[in-house]
Amino acid sequence: MSKNILLGITGSVAASKSEILFKNLSIDNNVKIICTDAGLLYLSDDFIKNEKIISSWEDSPGSPHIELARWADEILIYPATANFISKMSMGIADDLLLSTILMSNKPTYIAPAMHEEMYLNSIIQQNIEKLSINHIICGPRYGELDIGDTGYGRLIEPHEMINHFQKDKFKVVVTSGGTMEMIDSVRMISNTSSGKQGRALGMELLSRGYSVTYVHANNIKIIPHAKNISFTDSKSLKNILQEELSDSTYLFMTAAVSDFIPDYKDTKLDRSEGSLNLLLSPNEDIVKEVVTNFPNLTTVAFSAQVEDNLNFEKIKDKGVNYLVINNIAKNKIGSDHNQVSIINQTDLLYTSEKLKKEEIASLIIDNTMN
Template structure:
């Protein structure tokens, strides 16, 4: 295995020497890339002695760049590890900078990236750093939590570089996950290639008047993740999306709707000839019986407003009741009695499968991670907590193995 080890400026740079030794001892090939800041703390010759390779530190190295060396190096690695990663490096990665060798390599690579930050406790806690961290995580980067304790500056708090053995172990886990995902992706491709998938995603907004609506906290991220994963596996995907700000791939046929009735009409138009229907949308159960044509104004002395609600169509139950129905997968988002409510919904609506997940504070809606439990008439399989992209792959793999 080949690891590209990026070392950036900070007193913790000396720990990267021990990390290099661990990789070499385990049989890895190591290529170290140092930033100009890193060289202020430690000499490149130390890394060269341990790795057996000259340190790369310049984007404009005439000898290396004659053959587009930075592109070749980006393709060479099986994994890129940046340890320590300074606050400046996090900002560069966040904004897609490519004005030094390390940031250019990251931008030009599709290899897994593991980042181990190290900085002063206040720099770590700064809102700008935390926003950068959240954005990078949302893009799928693996970012280790820094350690807590006494820092070189004399202060005490979070921001210490994780120990080299921890970073080594984390990189091994990332590589194992990549290998497992590659195997799973091949199985997904074998099943989903050419199959037709119809999926609903996001919330619905039920108008009260021209400016107000009844809605929910669904972000649509889970449904969109499933659609993207299925399209990548070769499925012909039609995505019916409620009002969300998410983007979808050009190879996905997308239909944008706002209300439950609009979503129902779109499903009825597209469900035929589908191999699978996944109802991942959080469809509003009720709508206002008669929405106002003009904005409802507050009235002095009137403290209450009564809205008459009527039931919306049950989209997934309708699809499951059709004689020419596809394989139907529902979702059960619950705050308690998860398995019980999900099994009841599975039976009551005559579904082939249901995905159950708890929702609430930091769970399900609006969160990056999710935990789905897959339920059929004869099987219950709990998927571990992970990001929604991984949950999507697990769901598609479960359907492939049980259909």
């Protein structure tokens, strides 16, 4: 069904992609453009000449911010710069595009585009998190940036932007980081999982338009435009999954769950009492229980090993759909790089080279999601 779409363009070098987006959107929809003064600098002369672009109050008589906000079924900001995101999060309305968004009572689709250092700046992260409460953040993704750099902040592609508001978003749960099992009231055992691979998966899934619930260890940073839930120990992780998986389609179980748990003492153990024998008991297999409780869920488990064995015994025992195997003797925990093999119940599907974890995340999704 045809929609009235308002396309907002801001001053990023990636703004040239908005010309492709406009062309594709216009096939089945009525599209109008508001472009900031800075955005005009990155559009082609032919596009500016041939398309009706509103860039100031003088371009449209009356009260265009009111009329356009009420006309639009959907508002897309593609690309959205760090400056624009910051102003929008503060409710600033010092140009026509910002005024129109402030006038609108609908969620706006916002596609960030900037260099990685700007995107990861704590202020921008806070602004994106704030906007994500009432709006839909579309990307960015990891990839090639300006001046030959690579990192987070790349604008999603035009067809991906269209998918964000045309495709039904099914829910994906990603777990990340290590559990912390308490010994006494102040001490615990844990592992050195950095959560980097899980976070990279969550970011890539969001850039592809999925609804992501990011279940992460409480010492790991959130993803600002995901639904974030933190866990401490394996029991809290299990309880969260029980709550979140009933309406989920996929689970990426990247979290490093302790294989053993101590016999908890509700006190602070005192060294004056001498040597301590710590009893560790095998922990329950959370992912195995998940498979039993949610048989329609597609589950992707992860196996950190010290050898390259394609662990078909493990995938059959757990009953998961896919197993992602990495050799931690070759790829140290906490590294920015990884090398994985992906298997299903019967076959080796893919073996990667050693790549950045962000690139690995994309390959895992490509090989496990239909």
